[in-house]
Amino acid sequence: MTSEHKFHSYVTVATVMVMYFMIENVAPFLNQFGVAKPIVTLLSAVGIYNLFAKILSSLARNWLWLKKHLLGASFLNGTWVGEFKGSNNEKIITVESFDQTLNHLVIRGEAFKENGESYAQWISKATFINETDGVLTYTYTCDKDDDKSTFQGVCVFNFEREAAHLPPTYIKGYSTDVIDGVRTSNREKKIEDKLLPLLEAFELAKNA
Incomplete structure (x- = not known):
């Protein structure tokens, strides 16, 4: 697995976990959006993904062990x-x-x-x-x-x-x-x- 694939895999896993929690606990409150519910869900997923990507990138800049782990053979x-x-x-x-x-x-x-x-x-x-x-x-x-x-x-x-x-x-x-x-x-x-x-x-x- 390349460093890029590794990074996006971790971010995707974190996003899926949060979205699962939201579906279980927050989804009922989204019914008020009607037909716009899928759009709200999509935008939420994109926002969460970008947030986790920024957090992981920031951590890797300041935590040498994490940077080395994510970059792997290209470190x-x-x-x-x-x-x-x-x-x-x-x-x-x-x-x-x-x-x-x-x-x-x-x-x-x-x-x-x-x-x-x-x-x-x-x-x-x-x-x-x-x-x-x-x-x-x-x-x-x-x-x-x-x-x-x-x-x-x-x-x-x-x-x-x-x-x-x-x-x-x-x-x-x-x-x-x-x-x-x-x-x-x-x-x-x-x-x-x-x-x-x-x-x-x-x-x-x-x-x-």
């Missing part, structure tokens, strides 16, 4: 760290924050040189998670510090996970900047399900 929320080789073969450490809701994912990242000097920063523009195949694809806008340039690119990561129904603990793939088309390989590890402060994550990344 990426948290702090990820990795590394790649720069143009002069120097080690570059990456830190990415995956800020995820039930239907949206924003990725903010920064790369550092080993001495802690900032190398580049980027933010995703569009993201797509293929939960079944275990692939994350996103486009991004990047600002590089050395030459003060701004450019776009695309990143593709494959999940490394224990089973197809579980979220990944590692992601491995590459990014390609449109200015040169060169692929830069990276393998990232999740170090925390929460979003950590950038410098704290960088210190952990150096020892990951």
Whole structure:
């Protein structure tokens, strides 16, 4: 069951339970609506469904365990760290924050040189998670510090996970900047399900 199906299944079950209660206890009072009774019932069901959907979405935003349960294999929320080789073969450490809701994912990242000097920063523009195949694809806008340039690119990561129904603990793939088309390989590890402060994550990344 995908995360979307899981979410709507829970909301539907809650709606059915409330509607059953209403049919048992409130239906007699609806007789006064006559032929409009089916319309009133339909509108009530739609309203209750939307209410439960908003409540569940709100709970998932603020309750990490629930978000993880609902998203299942597509749960990426948290702090990820990795590394790649720069143009002069120097080690570059990456830190990415995956800020995820039930239907949206924003990725903010920064790369550092080993001495802690900032190398580049980027933010995703569009993201797509293929939960079944275990692939994350996103486009991004990047600002590089050395030459003060701004450019776009695309990143593709494959999940490394224990089973197809579980979220990944590692992601491995590459990014390609449109200015040169060169692929830069990276393998990232999740170090925390929460979003950590950038410098704290960088210190952990150096020892990951």
